[in-house]
Amino acid sequence: MPQARNTFERYLEDISHYPRIPPEREAELSHVIQDGGNEEQREAAIDELIHANLRLVVHCLKRFDGYLASPAVRITRMDLIAEGNIGLMKAAERFNANHACEKRGSIRFSTYACKCIQSQMHRAVKRSRFIHIPEHHFGYWSEMKALREEHGGDLSDEMLGKTLDVSNEVAGLLKQSSQSGICMLEDLVAHDTEGGGWSDFIPNESATCPAHETGCRDLRDFLCEEMEALPPRTQSMLSRLYLNDGSPTLRDLASHYNISSERCRQVCIQGLHHLRLQLAGRLPQIEPGMPVAVCAA
Secondary structure (H helix, E strand, C coil): CHHHHHHHHHHHHHHCCCCCCCHHHHHHHHHHHHHCCCHHHHHHHHHHHHHCCHHHHHHHHHHHHHHHHCCCECCCHHHHHHHHHHHHHHHHHHCCCCCEECCCEECCHHHHHHHHHHHHHHHHHHHHECCCCCCHHHHHHHHHHHHHHHHCCCCCHHHHHHHHCCCHHHHHHHHHHHCCCCCCHHHHHHHHCCCCCHHHHCCCCCCCCHHHHHHHHHHHHHHHHHHHHCCHHHHHHHHHHHHCCCCCCHHHHHHHHCCCHHHHHHHHHHHHHHHHHHHHCCCCCCCCCCCHHHHHC
16 A cells, blocks of 8 residues: 555654664663663653664564465554554663673663564564464465465465475465455445445434424424414514524523513413414314324325
């Protein structure tokens, strides 16, 4: 994907600005970190040690090319780098240069941090798998990829078994595991609906029912027509009180029409009474046993 590649290239450009530090400087930073005195100096030493070794995480990423190429692993290269950076931060906080090695003297930070970075990456890869694949299969996959590039096309079980030094049955399992992938429901729906998503088929509980919204709109139009027979001020009051989106109070209406709240209440009650009488005269009489739907029609 070009977007992921551009992101990776920008990340490499960003971390290239941090200079590498010599082993002597690593030992000095380790002493500051393990001393535990000034907290600000300790945090600054950890940051310097991390920034100087960000390229180490990219170097460790090369060992996971087989994992990233596997269809059974749903993790991106930048996600794996982020996990490796977490391992790098843990290594910087725990690094102690005083731990000596018998042959090389004091241990280098890169030697210690590589194990933490790779361990963190391995855990991230295992968490990302929906289907469990044995660890040694990834090594076989790299050899199978090289064989396909050399011979082209599909490889027979006999050729794989002879090259990988495994039985034909194991070679068939390796071919099957290398072709195993994860098919997400979102991908299936998008393919069948030409760009649609799975969310298009999930009902929105908070959305208004179209039939209910249409019924409310028709009822509103009907009431507006019926209210035209009322006096203009009464019609305006009832419209503001019941048909507008806002929720004005009687005090708000009284202030708008420059009358008292009690007078506003009386006008609204009289208007509703006349509206009920007007509507009652137009509704059909309900006879005993007659369905309500017939009466409404």
